[in-house]
Amino acid sequence: MESVELYNIELNLDTEKKTFRGIEKIIGIANGSIALDSVGLSISSLKINGKDCQFNIDNEKQELRVNGNFSGKIELDIVFNGKVSDSLNGLYYSDTKSGPFFSSQFEATGARYTFPCIDNPAYKAEFSITMDIPRDFEAISNMPEERITENGQRKTIKFMKTPKMSTYLVYIGAGHYDVGRGDYNGKPVYLITSKGNMKDSSIPIEMAKGSLKFYEEYFGINYQLPKLHLIAVPEFAFGAMENWGAITFREVLLNLDGSSSASAIKNADEVIAHELAHQWFGNLVTMKWWNDLWLNESFATFMSFKSADARHKEWNVFDDFIISQTSGALHGDSLRKTHPIDVEVKNPNEIAQIFDEISYGKGGSILRMIEAYAGESAFRDGVRNHLKKNSFSNAIGNDLWTAIEKASGKDISNVMSAWIKTPGYPIITAKKSGDRIHLSQKKFRLDGSSDDTIWPIPLTVIRSGSKKESILFNKNEMDIDGKDFLRFNENHTGFYRVNYEGDLLQHVLSKKDSMNSFDKWGILSDAFAALVSGASNFNTYKNILTSFSKDEEYTVINEIIGQLSELRLVIQNKEKIMPLGKEYFSYHQKRLGDKKNGEPANISILRGRVNLALVHFDSEFAKELDKKFKDYDKIDPNLRMAVSTAHAIATNDSESLVESMKRQNNDEDRVKLISSMGWLKGENNYNRIMELVKSQQIKKQDSRTFFVTASRNPDTRKNIANDMDSLLALFRKYYGGTGYESRFIESVIPYVGLTDKAKIDDFVNRNKSPDINQGIEKGVEELTIYQKLNERIK
Numbered sequence: 106m107e108s109v110e111l112y113n114i115e116l117n118l119d120t121e122k123k124t125f126r127g128i129e130k131i132i133g134i135a136n137g138s139i140a141l142d143s144v145g146l147s148i149s150s151l152k153i154n155g156k157d158c159q160f161n162i163d164n165e166k167q168e169l170r171v172n173g174n175f176s177g178k179i180e181l182d183i184v185f186n187g188k189v190s191d192s193l194n195g196l197y198y199s200d201t202k203s204g205p206f207f208s209s210q211f212e213a214t215g216a217r218y219t220f221p222c223i224d225n226p227a228y229k230a231e232f233s234i235t236m237d238i239p240r241d242f243e244a245i246s247n248m249p250e251e252r253i254t255e256n257g258q259r260k261t262i263k264f265m266k267t268p269k270m271s272t273y274l275v276y277i278g279a280g281h282y283d284v285g286r287g288d289y290n291g292k293p294v295y296l297i298t299s300k301g302n303m304k305d306s307s308i309p310i311e312m313a314k315g316s317l318k319f320y321e322e323y324f325g326i327n328y329q330l331p332k333l334h335l336i337a338v339p340e341f342a343f344g345a346m347e348n349w350g351a352i353t354f355r356e357v358l359l360n361l362d363g364s365s366s367a368s369a370i371k372n373a374d375e376v377i378a379h380e381l382a383h384q385w386f387g388n389l390v391t392m393k394w395w396n397d398l399w400l401n402e403s404f405a406t407f408m409s410f411k412s413a414d415a416r417h418k419e420w421n422v423f424d425d426f427i428i429s430q431t432s433g434a435l436h437g438d439s440l441r442k443t444h445p446i447d448v449e450v451k452n453p454n455e456i457a458q459i460f461d462e463i464s465y466g467k468g469g470s471i472l473r474m475i476e477a478y479a480g481e482s483a484f485r486d487g488v489r490n491h492l493k494k495n496s497f498s499n500a501i502g503n504d505l506w507t508a509i510e511k512a513s514g515k516d517i518s519n520v521m522s523a524w525i526k527t528p529g530y531p532i533i534t535a536k537k538s539g540d541r542i543h544l545s546q547k548k549f550r551l552d553g554s555s556d557d558t559i560w561p562i563p564l565t566v567i568r569s570g571s572k573k574e575s576i577l578f579n580k581n582e583m584d585i586d587g588k589d590f591l592r593f594n595e596n597h598t599g600f601y602r603v604n605y606e607g608d609l610l611q612h613v614l615s616k617k618d619s620m621n622s623f624d625k626w627g628i629l630s631d632a633f634a635a636l637v638s639g640a641s642n643f644n645t646y647k648n649i650l651t652s653f654s655k656d657e658e659y660t661v662i663n664e665i666i667g668q669l670s671e672l673r674l675v676i677q678n679k680e681k682i683m684p685l686g687k688e689y690f691s692y693h694q695k696r697l698g699d700k701k702n703g704e705p706a707n708i709s710i711l712r713g714r715v716n717l718a719l720v721h722f723d724s725e726f727a728k729e730l731d732k733k734f735k736d737y738d739k740i741d742p743n744l745r746m747a748v749s750t751a752h753a754i755a756t757n758d759s760e761s762l763v764e765s766m767k768r769q770n771n772d773e774d775r776v777k778l779i780s781s782m783g784w785l786k787g788e789n790n791y792n793r794i795m796e797l798v799k800s801q802q803i804k805k806q807d808s809r810t811f812f813v814t815a816s817r818n819p820d821t822r823k824n825i826a827n828d829m830d831s832l833l834a835l836f837r838k839y840y841g842g843t844g845y846e847s848r849f850i851e852s853v854i855p856y857v858g859l860t861d862k863a864k865i866d867d868f869v870n871r872n873k874s875p876d877i878n879q880g881i882e883k884g885v886e887e888l889t890i891y892q893k894l895n896e897r898i899k
Contacts, residue, residue: 106179109131109132109229110231111133111232111266112130112220112231112232115235116220116234117237118236120205120279123198124187125186125196129181131222133179133181134178135175135176135179136175138175139153139171139179140168142169143217144218145187146220148169149186151184152182154179155182158172159173167217185220187219189207190218192838192841193210193341195218197209197340199340200339203300204280204300206278206280207280208277208280208338209278210346211273212274214273214842216272216275219277226391227499229497229498230272231266231270232267234247235263237261240259243280244278246264246351247264247349247351249264249332250262251263268330274349276351278336278351282298286306289318290317292332292333295332295334297335298356298360302356303360304360304771308361309335309373309377316412317381319411320385320408324385324489326493329384332350335359336354337360338355341353341806345358347383347387347388355772357369360773361373364771365742365771366713366773367743368710368743369742370706371425371710375409378413382405382408386404386405389492389497390498392501393499396450397502398464399446399448399459399525402464402468404468406466407473410430420707421622421659421707424622426473428626428663431600432664434462434470435530435600437463437467438463439529439530439549441554442879442886444463445526445528446471446524448463467600468525470600474524475563477598478575479512480513483515484512487510487513487517491504503518506518519561529558531549531601531602532604533545533562536609540586540588542586544578546560546578549602550638552886552890553640559581562578562601563575564578564594565594567591568588568589568590592616596621596623596624597623597624602630602631603627613628617653625653626660629650629653633646633664636894639893650665654688654689659711669722670721673721674856675894683722690722694719694726697715700712710743712744713741713747720750720751724754726751727755731748731751731755733751734749734765737749738768742774746777750780753782757785757786757787757790759790759793760793763782763794765778775804779811783810783821785818785821791824798811798835808835808839809836809845809849817856823861832849833846833850841876851883851884851887852884855890859888859891
C-alpha cells in the first residue's frame with residue numbers, strides 16, 4: 106500500500122483462554138500489490154471494498170499478501186484470531202494476585218503480532234481502537250474513552266481516535282487496576298498499577314508534571330494528547346516504553362514512596378523524563394526508518410538529563426550522564442564490533458539489537474557535544490524549528506542538523522555526518538614540542554589497533570586564567586600554542602579521549618585542583634582505557650588513580666569503583682588489585698560514615714556504592730556488615746544492596762535471601778536480593794535459585810539479573826558455562842524479539858570465558874543466528890581483550 110489513513114481495530118479479549126478475536130478496517134491508498142505485516146495471526150476473512158479476496162501468508166517475511174493489484178482509495182476488512190503471548194513482546198500478559206494483567210509492547214515490530222498492519226514507522230495513520238473485555242476489567246489505550254457499552258458480563262470500550270502516529274506507538278492494555286490521578290494544565294495524568302500494588306502515586310505524577318512543564322517551555326509546543334497514563338507493568342523486558350499517551354514502565358520505576366532509595370528516585374525521574382521527551386521527539390516527529398532510531402533515543406536520553414537538571418540542580422545529574430551514558434558508550438564504541446550511530450537496518454532482528462549503548466549513550470553524548478559547539482540557545486532554537494516543521498510527520502537526522510545549522514550559523518551537518526556515519530571515535534595524542542603542543546588523532550580501540558579515520562573534533566583548549574578556545578580539529582595533526590595550557594575537553598563535552606605524553610601528563614595532573622568533576626572523570630577514564638588497550642602499563646595507571654585517591658567528587662569515586670571492580674573480576678593476579686581496592690574503599694567508607702539527616706542524595710548513593718565495593722575487597726568488612734541483614738527492612742534503603750551482598754558472601758545462605766525476597770512488596774528490594782544471590786557459592790545454591798527462575802517466583806524480567814551477576818562470580822561461572830544453551834533458550838522464550846537475548850549473551854561471555862574458554866568456543870561455534878550474532882561477536886571480542894590484559898598484568 107502507498108499509505109494508510111486509518112486503522113479501525115476492534116479486539117475481543119478472552120481473559121481466561123488468553124486469546125483474542127479482531128475485526129479490522131484499514132483505509133488507505135493502494136498502488137499495486139498489497140502486503141501487510143502479520144505474525145502468528147489466523148486470518149479468517151479478508152475483503153477489499155466489500156469483496157472477498159484471496160491471500161497467502163509468507164511466514165519467513167512475516168507478511169500477509171493479498172492476491173492481485175489494486176489502485177486508489179481502498180477499504181480492507183480483516184477478521185482474525187490470535188493468542189496473547191506469555192513472552193514480553195506484542196500483546197502479552199503477566200500473572201498478578203488480582204488476575205492477568207494484559208499489556209502491549211510493540212516497539213520495534215510487535216504490532217504485527219496483534220493486528221495486520223504496515224509495521225513501519227514511516228506509515229503514520231490514525232487509530233480508532235475498541236476493546237471488548239469482561240465487565241470487571243478496565244482497559245487503557247492511547248486516547249481517552251469515548252463511550253462504554255455494557256452487555257451482560259462483558260463491556261465494550263471505544264476510545265477516541267488518535268492523531269497520526271506509527272504502529273509501534275499503539276498501546277492496548279487491560280486488567281484490574283489501582284488508579285492515582287493528578288492534573289497538568291487541565292489534562293489528567295494517571296498512575297496505573299495492578300490491583301493492590303499502589304504506593305505513593307504523587308511522586309511519579311509530580312515527576313511527570315515537572316517534565317511536561319519543562320518540555321513545553323523548551324520545545325515551544327504543548328503536549329498534544331488530552332491525557333497521559335503512566336502504567337506500571339508487572340513484567341516488562343525494557344525499562345519503559347513511550348507509547349503515545351500511555352507510557353509503560355517497570356513497576357520499580359513507579360512504585361515509589363518514602364522508603365525508596367535516593368538512586369531509585371533519581372533513576373525514576375530520569376526514565377519518566379526520557380519517555381516524556383519521546384512524546385515530542387519520536388511520537389510527534391518520528392524517524393522515517395530505524396536507521397534513525399538513535400536520534401529518537403539519544404535525544405530523549407540527553408533531554409531527560411536536561412529536564413532533571415533544570416528541576417533538581419542539587420542532583421548534579423550530568424555527573425550521572427557521564428557515568429551512565431558517556432562511559433558505557435566510550436567502552437562499547439571502542440570495540441571492533443561496534444556500529445555507526447546511523448546504522449543500516451534490514452530486518453527485525455537487527456532492529457532489536459541496535460537498542461544499545463551506541464543509540465542511547467553515544468548518541469546522547471554527541472548531542473551534548475554539538476550543543477556545546479553550536480551554543481545552548483542556537484541548539485534549542487534549531488530543535489524547536491525542527492519539531493514545528495515536522496509535527497505529525499516523519500523526519501531524518503539531517504533535517505535536525507539543518508535546523509540547528511540555520512540557528513547557529515555553524516557547519517553542523519558536515520560535523521554530524523562524520524560522527525554518526527563512522528563507527529568508533531578518536532584519541533588525541535598531545536605532546537610538548539618546545540613552546541608548542543603537537544596534536545595528532547587516530548581511532549581508539551581497546552584491542553590496541555587503529556586506522557586512519559579523521560574526525561572533525563570540536564576541540565576545547567583550557568588555559569589558565571579561565572581562558573579557553575574552541576578549535577575544529579579536522580586533520581591528522583596540528584600544533585597549538587602551549588602558553589598557559591591546562592588541558593583539553595572542557596566539561597568532557599567532546600566524545601574523544603586524550604593521551605598526554607611524557608611531561609605533559611605530569612603538568613596536567615599537577616593542575617588537577619583546578620579541574621571540575623567532568624575533567625577529573627575524563628583523566629581517570631582515559632587512564633583506564635589506556636591500561637586495558639595496552640597503551641600504558643599498570644604502574645602508570647596506578648599512579649594516576651592514586652593521585653585521585655582522596656578526591657571526594659561523586660564522578661571520581663563512581664569511576665574508580667567501576668574500574669577497580671572490573672579489574673577484580675577479570676585480573677587473575679589478585680595481589681595487584683585487592684590491596685589497592687581495599688585501601689581505597691576503606692578510606693572512603695570511613696569518611697562517609699553513617700547516614701546524616703538532610704544529606705544530599707548523591708552522598709547517600711555514594712555511601713551505598715562504596716560499602717558494596719568494599720564488601721568484595723574485604724571479607725572481614727563483609728562479615729561485619731552482614732550483622733545488619735537481620736534488620737534488612739529497617740536499614741537505610743541506599744545501604745541494602747551492600748548488606749544483602751555482604752550476607753551472601755559472609756554466610757553463603759541462600760534460604761535467608763530467598764525468604765527476604767519473598768517478603769518484599771517492592772521490586773527495588775527484590776532485585777537487590779536477586780542480584781546478591783548471584784554471589785552465592787556452590788552447585789546447590791545455584792540450582793536453588795534456578796528453581797525460582799523456572800517456577801517464575803523470580804519474575805521473567807528479573808531473571809537476567811541473577812545470571813549476569815553469577816557470571817561475574819568466579820565460583821558460579823562454570824555453572825553458567827554448562828547452562829549456556831538452556832539459558833539462551835530461556836531468554837529467547839522470555840525476551841524474544843526485544844534484543845535482550847543478544848545483550849545477555851554479550852554480558853556473560855567475557856567473564857565466563859575467562860574460566861572455561863573451551864565451552865564458550867563450543868557454544869559460539871554452534872550458535873550462529875541473526876538475533877544473537879551481535880552479542881556473541883562483542884562478547885568474544887571483550888573476552889580476548891581481557892585475556893590479553895591478564896597477560897600484561899602478571
